[in-house]
Amino acid sequence: MKHILFLVSLLFIFSCENKKSSNERLIPDASGAINSVSIVAENDLWKGSVGEAIRSVLAKPIYGLPQDEPTFTMSQIPPSVFSGFVTKNRTVLKIETNKEKGIKIANNVYAKPQKVIVISGKRKQDIIDVVKENGDKIIETFRNMEIAERQRQMSKxxxxxxxxxxxxxxxxxxxxxxxxxxxxxxxxxxxxxxxxxxxxxxxxxxxxxxxxxxxxxxxxxxxxxxxxxxxxxxxxxxxxxxxxxxxxxxxxxxxxxxxxxxxxxxxxxxxxxxxxxxxxxxxxxxxxxxxxxxxxxxxxxxxxxxxxxxxxxxxxxxxxxxxxxxxxxxxxxx
CATH class of the missing domain: 2.60.120.1690 (Jelly Rolls)
Known part of the structure; x- marks a missing residue:
């Protein structure tokens, strides 16, 4: 009986490990050009004051260059079409409305390696405030990801x-x-x-x-x-x-x-x-x-x-x- 229980335990552990490995393999590799960020937001938000706040942070000129160049190149994607290959970008900023005001940073949500920053708020002004208050954190998070990616590419x-x-x-x-x-x-x-x-x-x-x-x-x-x-x-x-x-x-x-x-x-x-x-x-x-x-x-x-x-x-x-x-x-x- 003890031997049977031992074998069952081993099979259970092996099954869990296989399931874990299988889940890890299901996460696709991240992609995208260096210094590009996907902005997941409704069209009306992107075209309005929320979009302006985001652009004031992520598209501000990089200090130290002879000509103005934006910190990041952005592409806006409506939530309704944010699926499939468009979710694979290394850096994603999601805007969620009708939720508690705040900011969350997650790793490898849709692909790996990946940083997903979710900014939420019940009102537009809540979202704008979070973007402006956390501008430096957002830039640092995405830049560190891009530096790590460039190091990975060069290591080949x-x-x-x-x-x-x-x-x-x-x-x-x-x-x-x-x-x-x-x-x-x-x-x-x-x-x-x-x-x-x-x-x-x-x-x-x-x-x-x-x-x-x-x-x-x-x-x-x-x-x-x-x-x-x-x-x-x-x-x-x-x-x-x-x-x-x-x-x-x-x-x-x-x-x-x-x-x-x-x-x-x-x-x-x-x-x-x-x-x-x-x-x-x-x-x-x-x-x-x-x-x-x-x-x-x-x-x-x-x-x-x-x-x-x-x-x-x-x-x-x-x-x-x-x-x-x-x-x-x-x-x-x-």
């Missing part, structure tokens, strides 16, 4: 530059399509050709005393990146002679007319300074956005600088910059 073909770990004691994941442009004992510069331009990544080490944490930290970071630009990133006209016989100096600097954004974050469990802005070449007409992270590595008594920047005239730059941010946020310091 990772570079093989072992010297980064050997020289700097860190790892960072970026696609093998990036080629080395410059390498020293404490500096790496990688480059990838993109549509009408190129994307760049640089990684470097600074002595601990090179940067002081005070009210001028951001300006110190700008000064350091400008000195690196002057040393390594020369323009096409650098060292040529103009019509008056003067030697031209052309190198990368931070554009003075565009005030850099700065903030403090945690990266690889370490405090870091985040700086976004626009770069340009002196005595030339090239420029573009950059994103810089300067990480405090107390254990090794140093700072690690990681920066991505692009030159891509006449094309949108949002997704290129997201890729660079995803690369930088993969960093692991020994």
């Amino acid at each position: 073909s990772i570079h093989s530059f072992t010297s980064i770990k050997e020289k700097l004691g860190l790892t960072i994941e970026f696609p093998s399509i990036y080629k080395i442009a410059k390498e020293t004992d404490n500096f790496f510069w990688f480059r990838k050709d993109i549509t009408t331009g190129h994307s760049h990544l640089m990684i470097y080490e600074l002595p601990f005393e090179a940067l002081k944490k005070n009210d001028s930290t951001v300006m110190q970071i700008i000064k350091i990146r400008d000195s690196i630009g002057k040393m390594y990133f020369k323009g096409r006209l650098d060292e040529t002679v103009d019509a008056d016989g003067n030697t031209i100096n052309s190198f990368m600097v931070t554009e003075d007319a565009y005030t850099p954004f700065s903030g403090e974050i945690i990266l690889d469990n370490k405090p870091a300074f985040e700086t976004k802005g626009v770069w340009e070449l002196t005595n030339d007409f090239m420029g573009g956005p950059f994103i810089n992270y300067t990480i405090e590595d107390k254990i090794n008594k140093r700072w690690i600088g990681v920066e991505g920047f692009i030159f891509a005239p006449s094309v949108e730059k949002r997704n290129y910059m997201l890729e660079l941010e995803a690369i930088i946020k993969s960093i692991k310091i020994d």
Whole structure:
């Protein structure tokens, strides 16, 4: 009798495991373009004040780009047709009326990986209030999902530059399509050709005393990146002679007319300074956005600088910059 009960128990457990595995397989893979959000809302809400509130959050211009580009590209879907393949987008914002005012965030509801944010309210104004009060949370939730997705995509073909770990004691994941442009004992510069331009990544080490944490930290970071630009990133006209016989100096600097954004974050469990802005070449007409992270590595008594920047005239730059941010946020310091 004991043996029979034991066998029945095993069969029950096996059946539950199979059922669980079967259910997991039924959830389709998420899809959709990077930085796109599906908005599930009735047409009248989308065309009215509720839609305006949503657009004011999700379509606001990204700071740090030379031209205005929306944070996300949105596509509105009425609830009556929200079924089948249209439910598979990685990021979904649902608006539900005649329900208690609030916001809920769920994972893998219709596909995986997926983030579904549900905003509800009994009145239109309730929904508008929730959207505006939680704007930063909504953006952060969707951006983190997109960064994770870009990291997943890039992990399929990772570079093989072992010297980064050997020289700097860190790892960072970026696609093998990036080629080395410059390498020293404490500096790496990688480059990838993109549509009408190129994307760049640089990684470097600074002595601990090179940067002081005070009210001028951001300006110190700008000064350091400008000195690196002057040393390594020369323009096409650098060292040529103009019509008056003067030697031209052309190198990368931070554009003075565009005030850099700065903030403090945690990266690889370490405090870091985040700086976004626009770069340009002196005595030339090239420029573009950059994103810089300067990480405090107390254990090794140093700072690690990681920066991505692009030159891509006449094309949108949002997704290129997201890729660079995803690369930088993969960093692991020994």
